[in-house]
Amino acid sequence: MKTIYFDNNATTKVAEPVLEEMAPLFCELYGNPSSMHTFGGQIGRRISRARERVADLLGCEPSEIVFTSGGTESDNAAIKGTLAARPHRRKIITTRVEHLAVLAVCRELENHGYTIVEIGVDKYGRLDLDELEEQVDDNTALVTIMYANNETGVVFPIEKIAELVADRGAVFHTDAVQAIGKIPLNLSKSNIDLLSLSGHKLHAPKGVGVLYVRKGTRLSPYMLGGHQEAGRRAGTENVPGIVGLGKACELAAHNIEQENNKVKFLRDKLEKVILEACPDSRLNGNKENRLPNTTNISFEYIEGEAILLMLDKYGICASSGSACTSGSLEPSHVLRAMGVPFTAAHGSIRFSLSRYNTEEEVDYTIEKMPGIVNQLRELSPFCSDLNA
């Protein structure tokens, strides 16, 4: 059975050219770039090349790129590193819809005497900017707000927020893991101080990421124990991962238009037809300001895990904000923050596409979806009229 992969916000396929660039770095060019011999030393040039490629995609200086083990480490390093460097400010502002790599870190810091403010969103997942403006004060060390939401794809007005935060003298960090490669960035013209990205969300391998640190931003290193990354992140470099990420960023720079045309066209078709073909379904999130690849649809009266298993039978991969998929008993914190009723949150399905998806795959899914929804609704005690 062919796999139809619509779960690209979870992880993506490694692009073939990325793998090709990585291949020699395992058994042939396996040296340590810190070594005092040519065999190892030559690797340094490949890391520099990767750093330049990442910087090109982000519109920043190569020296502002710190390689990490991924998005979660970048988020941890940004938050904890900022607080350590600015000990006198004791307040952190974030949102209720952040990824846990940010939210859990902030909530843990509350135990260490920090005040955490979580800004709310409206029913379309849009941030309350007035509330944010009200909250940023002289005591605020850090504002950390995601660029785009992983569950709904809703994009926040990050440049505007960054400007607002800069005016108050606080540091601004954004988790841009879902946005990179989909939204064009030019950090040289931006007020963003810190930005996290993850390799495996843009067709590089898992286990590599970046923390962008704007020149002049004070940050205490999170990982100690070596001089790598100019002392900002200790540990022998994940050379194949870094080189792969460099290539992936180069590809992303070329493909950003395709993401916004081809992928968006496929996503729009998938979304439109499913919403039309399935009664009592609704879109979660802001239709206007969204990533081009993501759609989050709720199906009333049925439960997300059951839908996923039905899709799985056809080889279709998606994800759900339902409680049952995570092992917790409550549905997605993002959908709950948006005030999505429990009935709809339990039956939410996220499709996240990539440039590797085809129209045939979309058509196949569109064909299967109404049947799956009907089949489960026939089982549902909340749809007795459907059976009559």
Next chain:
Amino acid sequence: MWEYTDKLKDHFFNPRNVGEIEDPHGVGEVGSLACGDALKLTFKLDAKGRIAEAKFKTFGCASAIATSSVLTEMIKGLTLDEAAKVTNKDIAEYLGGLPEQKMHCSVMGREALEAAIENYKSGGKKKHELEGNVICTCFGVTDKEIERVIRENNLTTVEEVTNYCKAGGGCGGCQGEIEKIIEKIQGDIITEAPVSTPRRAGKLTNIQKIQLIQQTINEQIRPALRAHGGNIELIDVEGNKVIVAFRGMCAQCRLTEFTMKDVVEAKLREFVSEELFVEEDRESAQQPHNHRE
């Protein structure tokens, strides 16, 4: 991804006895949309008083649907007395096992069956009612139900109780009470086995005591409150009096008086000192703190 047995998958993809029986002898309805799963079971008896037909309708995940399907098969041909003996364990075993976190699906099956039998015995009048006092307000689970899953499945931890009947899986505010119920039921077993008692500090200086109280709040109490938009703040310690303020949802919760304070007190006594008692700082709870709901 969950590890589901082939039998479970079979009952999910090809559910048996779906629907509602017209003019049934018994109807059992349990769960709700908000809780994430719900089951409506109907049955008809034959002339000899055996279950001739049983049908179900279920909202829920694959294991909820499969347990419902399997239940209708299991009870067919049984007398009501025989059916009443079916436990959630039987249902789970029939499926070749369920993931721990999905055990509540089997409990829902047993509850629906019980409700349907009860409904029949009352001449179709009685609907399923909660028996006992509600302990978990998030999922509407009573002490009777919690006691029952503990007994029938020999549960010893709060986490297990949550897996089996959802109680304690929402805001977590009732976890202290669940612990007490477990202790009450399993007391004999627990005292027999050498259980490591929580390492309580010996004599403490004031500073050590306050630090330990703060640490206990951070590690043992706050995470549960945070799970449901609530929070707690340590205001002051005066001798053995610990003054705290509840924030967010917990501050407005009607049950604050009965549950939150008791839970906090129990935890502090367990981890810091038996002599501590908790008082709520009402004044500070009224103050706006931040914009969390």
